[in-house]
Amino acid sequence: MQKPKNIIQKVWEQHVVYQEAGKPDLLYIDLHLVHEVTSPQAFEGLRMNGRKVRRPDLTYATMDHNVSTRDRNEIKDPISKKQIDTLKENCQEFGVELSDRQHPDNGIVHVIGPELGLTQPGKTIVCGDSHTSTHGAFGALAFGIGTSEVEHVLATQTLWQAPPKTMNVKVNGKLGTGVTAKDLILAIIGKFGVQFGTGYVMEYTGEAIRSLSMEERMTVCNMSIEAGARAGLISPDDTTFEYLKGRRHVPKGEAFEEAVAKWRALATDEGAVYDAVVEIEASEVEPQVTWGTNPGMCIPITAAVPNPDHEEKANKKDEISRALQYMGLEAGQPISSVEIDHVFIGSCTNSRLSDLRKAADVVRGHKVNPNVKAIVVPGSFSVKMAAEKEGIDQIFKEAGFEWREAGCSMCLAMNDDIVPPGGRCASTSNRNFEGRQGNGSRTHLVSPEMAAAAAVAGRFVDVRQFTAQGVL
Amino acid sequence: MEPLRIHTGVVCPLNRSNVDTDQIIPKQFLKRIERSGFGQFLFYHWRFDDDGNLRKDFSMNLPKYQGASILVTGENFGCGSSREHAPWAIQDFGFRVIIAQSYADIFKNNCVKNGILTIQASEEQVQSIMQNAETEGYTLTVNLEEQVVFDNQGLEIKFDIAPYPKEMLLNGWDEIGVTLNYEDKISQYEVAHK
Numbered sequence: 001m002q003k004p005k006n007i008i009q010k011v012w013e014q015h016v017v018y019q020e021a022g023k024p025d026l027l028y029i030d031l032h033l034v035h036e037v038t039s040p041q042a043f044e045g046l047r048m049n050g051r052k053v054r055r056p057d058l059t060y061a062t063m064d065h066n067v068s069t070r071d072r073n074e075i076k077d078p079i080s081k082k083q084i085d086t087l088k089e090n091c092q093e094f095g096v097e098l099s100d101r102q103h104p105d106n107g108i109v110h111v112i113g114p115e116l117g118l119t120q121p122g123k124t125i126v127c128g129d130s131h132t133s134t135h136g137a138f139g140a141l142a143f144g145i146g147t148s149e150v151e152h153v154l155a156t157q158t159l160w161q162a163p164p165k166t167m168n169v170k171v172n173g174k175l176g177t178g179v180t181a182k183d184l185i186l187a188i189i190g191k192f193g194v195q196f197g198t199g200y201v202m203e204y205t206g207e208a209i210r211s212l213s214m215e216e217r218m219t220v221c222n223m224s225i226e227a228g229a230r231a232g233l234i235s236p237d238d239t240t241f242e243y244l245k246g247r248r249h250v251p252k253g254e255a256f257e258e259a260v261a262k263w264r265a266l267a268t269d270e271g272a273v274y275d276a277v278v279e280i281e282a283s284e285v286e287p288q289v290t291w292g293t294n295p296g297m298c299i300p301i302t303a304a305v306p307n308p309d310h311e312e313k314a315n316k317k318d319e320i321s322r323a324l325q326y327m328g329l330e331a332g333q334p335i336s337s338v339e340i341d342h343v344f345i346g347s348c349t350n351s352r353l354s355d356l357r358k359a360a361d362v363v364r365g366h367k368v369n370p371n372v373k374a375i376v377v378p379g380s381f382s383v384k385m386a387a388e389k390e391g392i393d394q395i396f397k398e399a400g401f402e403w404r405e406a407g408c409s410m411c412l413a414m415n416d417d418i419v420p421p422g423g424r425c426a427s428t429s430n431r432n433f434e435g436r437q438g439n440g441s442r443t444h445l446v447s448p449e450m451a452a453a454a455a456v457a458g459r460f461v462d463v464r465q466f467t468a469q470g471v472l
Numbered sequence: 473m474e475p476l477r478i479h480t481g482v483v484c485p486l487n488r489s490n491v492d493t494d495q496i497i498p499k500q501f502l503k504r505i506e507r508s509g510f511g512q513f514l515f516y517h518w519r520f521d522d523d524g525n526l527r528k529d530f531s532m533n534l535p536k537y538q539g540a541s542i543l544v545t546g547e548n549f550g551c552g553s554s555r556e557h558a559p560w561a562i563q564d565f566g567f568r569v570i571i572a573q574s575y576a577d578i579f580k581n582n583c584v585k586n587g588i589l590t591i592q593a594s595e596e597q598v599q600s601i602m603q604n605a606e607t608e609g610y611t612l613t614v615n616l617e618e619q620v621v622f623d624n625q626g627l628e629i630k631f632d633i634a635p636y637p638k639e640m641l642l643n644g645w646d647e648i649g650v651t652l653n654y655e656d657k658i659s660q661y662e663v664a665h666k
């Protein structure tokens with residue numbers, strides 16, 4: 001009998017083009033997603049060396065980081081415009097399919113890949129973007145790469161990669177009511193730190209993971225990189241196949257059944273081993289709010305901001321003090337006392353239809369606090385259309401949210417959606433780094449439900465109580 | 473890419489952990505479509521105040537660290553975004569070698585592609601280098617072939633590096649050129665996996 005294997009090992013083995021002792025493996029890439037920010041220098045490199053894109057048919061481009069969410073046709077900043085135009089020219093020159101700003105398939109790269117069915121179990125997927133880990137939700141081995149590697153994949157459809165160590169992130173039991181996939185991944189990073197995944201590819205397993213929808217699984221895998229892991233994935237199951245069925249790039253009819261059989265066989269074998277295992281109890285996870293300047297600096301909504309004096313190590317003390325100072329928070333302050341002035345519901349972590357639905361459910365019948373500027377940015381054009389069909393846009397607009405066009409938007413503020421210096425934002429995105437949402441901005445990462453409740457209350461509130469009472 | 477064999481340079485300390493690539497090169501500078509000229513924006517909001525004046529208390533701005541080419545820092549350096557603009561900025565600013573307690577995976581890869589050597593050292597080693605670097609003009613020499621870092625006061629640190637990145641750095645190879653020698657293997661794979 002064959003030794004049991006985990007899905008990471010299986011997908012890896014299927015993609016090795018060439019192996020030699022003392023060298024990384026030459027790994028084949030099945031899908032290369034491209035966006036405007038990390039690709040211009042790669043295409044330029046090809047041009048300078050007279051090289052072509054080896055497999056334009058396995059390459060797919062979108063523009064998302066720089067696009068305006070007010071008007072799809074307009075970009076005020078001439079440098080942003082240049083970057084957008086450059087992508088368009090490069091795609092034309094090299095024969096790469098592009099969903100540009102006006103295209104109905106346009107959206108955030110990690111939202112549209114799954115939507116279009118480009119993302120499939122067992123594929124190796126790369127993109128010049130660290131949140132490529134999102135696609136791991138389907139049981140794909142998906143990871144972010146730098147621009148030199150983008151150029152390498154464009155030219156050769158391969159990468160030299162050392163086989164990763166594997167880690168089982170086991171989530172036992174069930175999540176409580178009002179506790180989301182976002183809270184789960186934040187709690188995991190909060191518990192084990194922002195670098196416990198470095199050098200590993202993670203597989204999320206356990207009862208709580210199995211009961212997540214595909215969109216929730218994407219939220220979890222999306223933030224694997226915030227734990228240091230280049231990739232995080234989930235073995236495919238019926239939930240996965242159900243989601244994929246009928247999507248544009250997914251095989252149809254009999255071919256679909258064949259594909260499902262193959263995909264099913266990818267799931268981790270009973271008794272497979274990993275290089276490391278961590279475990280967390282889902283029932284112990286509460287709604288989370290980050291208080292500091294990296295995603296590991298998070299606490300339950302019921303808790304208080306940490307005190308650096310309670311730390312023993314000098315560098316930990318410094319780190320906490322610096323974060324508190326940047327965030328304008330007092331040690332020991334309950335997080336629920338923190339008032340906010342911005343709310344951002346969007347990003348590749350939490351901008352899919354189910355995210356917007358859940359946030360809308362919280363908002364329904366309420367008004368955004370007068371001190372808060374709140375925006376909703378759907379992850380893709382198609383999410384926006386679907387939400388509008390359901391009337392979700394109306395719920396948000398009636399409450400006082402701005403309802404925007406799709407894009408990365410305030411997740412990294414490369415367009416004109418910026419949190420001003422000293423501004424404080426409850427954000428459904430994935431990074432609370434210094435200045436991430438604008439120079440001097442303060443970001444608190446939360447779930448869409450928690451962001452929606454914060455928009456209404458003007459401060460952080462426990463969404464479990466908020467929904468139960470309907471009022472505050 | 474310029475080969476890196478033996479390098480001697482002034483050491484600049486950056487005593488922080490979890491330095492993310494958003495700090496190394498803030499997003500407003502990612503709009504350029506060139507590969508060069510990013511050095512001026514390195515650690516922009518740490519080096520400059522909101523009026524664009526140099527912050528006097530940031531290590532990299534101190535006169536004694538001008539012209540430094542070896543950066544020494546804490547844990548998980550280069551975490552976050554995969555932007556290669558980060559190593560481009562580091563290199564363009566003049567750094568050739570980084571010594572840190574640990575690195576984020578993507579950042580580390582990106583460094584090799586740009587001829588920057590990333591050395592992993594223990595917390596004690598990093599702390600002692602940082603202390604030494606308080607003295608003006610403190611330099612270290614890195615010998616990549618021998619995998620050793622030393623100063624002229626008796627400090628000597630052996631470091632690990634995988635054979636492949638070592639070879640890449642020593643020879644300053646264009647990786648795509650190397651890979652294209654395996655084109656027949658890639659084609660065979662494609663035929664077999666149609």
Ligand code: SF4
Pocket residue numbers: 064065108109110129131347348349407408411412429430
């Ligand atoms: S939404 Fe944010 S994290 Fe996601 S791809 Fe865009 S900028 Fe990156």
